[in-house]
Amino acid sequence: MRRGWFLPIAAALGFSFLYAPIVSLVIFSFNESRLVTVWSGFSTKWYGELFRDPQMLNAAWLSLQIGAVSATIALVLGTLAAVALVRFRRFRGRTLFSGMVSAPLVMPDVITGLSLLLLFVAMEGFLGWPQGRGMLTIILAHSTFCTAYVCVVVQSRLGDFDRSLEEAAMDLGASPLRTFFDITLPIIAPALVSGWLLGFTLSLDDLVIASFVSGPGSSTLPMVIFSKVRLGVSPDVNALATIIIGLVATGVLIATIIQLRSKPKKAKV
Amino acid sequence: MTTARDPTIPPPRRLKPWNAVERGLAKVGISGRMLVLAAPVLWLLVFFLIPLAVVFGISLSTKQFGRPPYSPLLTTEEGTVQLTLHLNNYIRLFTDNLYIAAYLSSIRIAFISTVITLFVGYPMAYAIARAPDRWRNILLMLVILPFFTSFLLRVYALTGFMRGNGVINQFLGLFGLEPLVMMQTDFAVYVGIVYTYLPFMILPLYTTLVKLDVSLFEASADLGARPLRTFLSVTLPLSLPGIIAGSMLVFIPAIGEYVIPSLLGGPETLMIGRVLWDEFFTAANWPRAAAVAVAMLLAVVIPIMLLQRAQSAVVER
Structure with a gap:
């Protein structure tokens, strides 16, 4: 087929639309002036300001902890759910179960946040637990919605691998549990890693759910950023954004390179 | 998964620790499947399904001052349990x-x-x-x-x-x-x-x-x-x-x-x-917010779920 000029130009415009705001954000993070949009000279003072801001640092540390714990809980729950959905063809309540697992994917954040907050308040009234709201309640909330994402990732990997390996292990006398740990787990390991990373990123990124279920004194990073951004421009947010974008870009770049290297060369069709 | 086995071949040597765990659990009447399902099912019941029920419940209460800031649905008065439901949030949504x-x-x-x-x-x-x-x-x-x-x-x-x-x-x-x-x-x-x-x-x-x-x-x-x-x-x-x-x-x-x-x-x-x-x-106004959430769920999420179901049915065919 003859390649026209339309596609390359449309793609170039599309990619500049995606990247121009990010690039300008990064450039203005090195701006001397407090005005984020008027260039007045190169400076790294906003980065210094950022690292001297205890509110920002505490929020970042809190978010990292919540992300790591939630992603880990979600990894366990999501993997179990995926194994159940892919391997157990029929069981009572399967439809309800698969609905519950995937519903958080389409549930608007405001509903998830409100429903969990009301649950925590009701639970505290009846059971006395969880006492107050803060890190624990945010972790519980994040683990729940991250489970759905982990489950999707692991499910697709479990769906397309060679069952005969598992059958061979069982025929050789390995119990289902042993088969799972010795055969299944190593094969789905890449999906587990990407599931965990996805959960971690989603947890770090969540503003709405955390705002509902957090308590006084436990503001996550997105909550602090949101309150700053709402009041107007703040150059230290630009600096923070630049650091995050740098980290993410490096991570994605490394992951892509590893993936490309490990992939066996496909035969040309 | 059972495969017919030649009876002349001795049963394969099973590796002990896992088998012991499984046998022990089986004695109590717990199968492997139940163990796999238990954690996600319980978690999602408590943190997904029940919260939605709670939202629905609270949408039927009304705002009041205090902690929590909504009226209780169930009250006990002289030994009788009373259920008070308010529809004013929903009426407000439509008016x-x-x-x-x-x-x-x-x-x-x-x-x-x-x-x-x-x-x-x-x-x-x-x-x-x-x-x-x-x-x-x-x-x-x-x-x-x-x-x-x-x-x-x-x-x-x-x-x-x-x-x-x-x-x-x-x-x-x-x-x-x-x-x-x-x-x-x-x-x-x-x-x-x-x-x-x-x-x-x-x-x-x-x-x-x-x-x-x-x-x-x-x-x-x-x-x-x-x-x-x-x-x-x-x-x-x-x-x-x-x-x-x-x-x-x-x-x-x-x-x-x-x-x-x-x-x-x-x-x-x-x-x-x-x-x-x-x-x-x-x-x-927590009850009003809950009513908005219920209406949003009905108006937005349910059609989407039905659509997805129809789509997956088409894919399976």
């Missing part, structure tokens, strides 16, 4: 124009943005699918990268771009053009949704487009169809699954969006997610 207007405007904004995202994303996905092999992975990575970068920070990046003295207006100023008012308008909300959800549109489109057989286009061209005609009668129909999947991935979350309308939209940009948020945080 106060604010709520209906917010629903309609959310659907309108989400729909318009989805259409724009499709028009921006389709050529990009197509270009990536047709790009030479060594370019394809790099371009895909460029699409995925923003997706992993904080959503909130990307919306913030747009504010720096579109504000009164932002990059676009400074650029226009170079040509002596009047600055445009972009922030705090519905236009900014459209741009925000398109900008943040574009990867969700491109990825499913790319997956269907890259699988299309090139010989189909060649055949169409050989039969004398012009490129546009080939596109409309061959490519477009074949990529319909990707169009549907991508549009749903943009449309669904866009309806309940809170961050984009509150950072980019003006005070008159009504969206239902924002109304719920204000009802809860500003008005501190």
Whole structure:
């Protein structure tokens, strides 16, 4: 087929639309002036300001902890759910179960946040637990919605691998549990890693759910950023954004390179 | 999984620790399946299903001062249990124009943005699918990268771009053009949704487009169809699954969006997610917020779930 000029130009415009705001954000993070949009000279003072801001640092540390714990809980729950959905063809309540697992994917954040907050308040009234709201309640909330994402990732990997390996292990006398740990787990390991990373990123990124279920004194990073951004421009947010974008870009770049290297060369069709 | 075994072959040596654990559990009447299911089922019951029931319950109560700030549904008075249900939140939803207007405007904004995202994303996905092999992975990575970068920070990046003295207006100023008012308008909300959800549109489109057989286009061209005609009668129909999947991935979350309308939209940009948020945080009316959530669930999520079910039924067939 003859390649026209339309596609390359449309793609170039599309990619500049995606990247121009990010690039300008990064450039203005090195701006001397407090005005984020008027260039007045190169400076790294906003980065210094950022690292001297205890509110920002505490929020970042809190978010990292919540992300790591939630992603880990979600990894366990999501993997179990995926194994159940892919391997157990029929069981009572399967439809309800698969609905519950995937519903958080389409549930608007405001509903998830409100429903969990009301649950925590009701639970505290009846059971006395969880006492107050803060890190624990945010972790519980994040683990729940991250489970759905982990489950999707692991499910697709479990769906397309060679069952005969598992059958061979069982025929050789390995119990289902042993088969799972010795055969299944190593094969789905890449999906587990990407599931965990996805959960971690989603947890770090969540503003709405955390705002509902957090308590006084436990503001996550997105909550602090949101309150700053709402009041107007703040150059230290630009600096923070630049650091995050740098980290993410490096991570994605490394992951892509590893993936490309490990992939066996496909035969040309 | 049972396979018939030759009785002359001795049963294989089983490895002990796992077997012991399994046998022990089996004695108590717990099968492996139940163990796998137990944790996710319990977790989702407690943190997904029950919360929805709680929301429904509280939507039937009414605001009061105190902790918690809503009236209890069940009260005990002289040994009798009384159930008090208030319908005033729902009546308010249907009589106060604010709520209906917010629903309609959310659907309108989400729909318009989805259409724009499709028009921006389709050529990009197509270009990536047709790009030479060594370019394809790099371009895909460029699409995925923003997706992993904080959503909130990307919306913030747009504010720096579109504000009164932002990059676009400074650029226009170079040509002596009047600055445009972009922030705090519905236009900014459209741009925000398109900008943040574009990867969700491109990825499913790319997956269907890259699988299309090139010989189909060649055949169409050989039969004398012009490129546009080939596109409309061959490519477009074949990529319909990707169009549907991508549009749903943009449309669904866009309806309940809170961050984009509150950072980019003006005070008159009504969206239902924002109304719920204000009802809860500003008005501190928990029961009303719960009623908005229930109505939103019925009006938005249930049709989507039915649609998904219908779609998966078609796929299985």
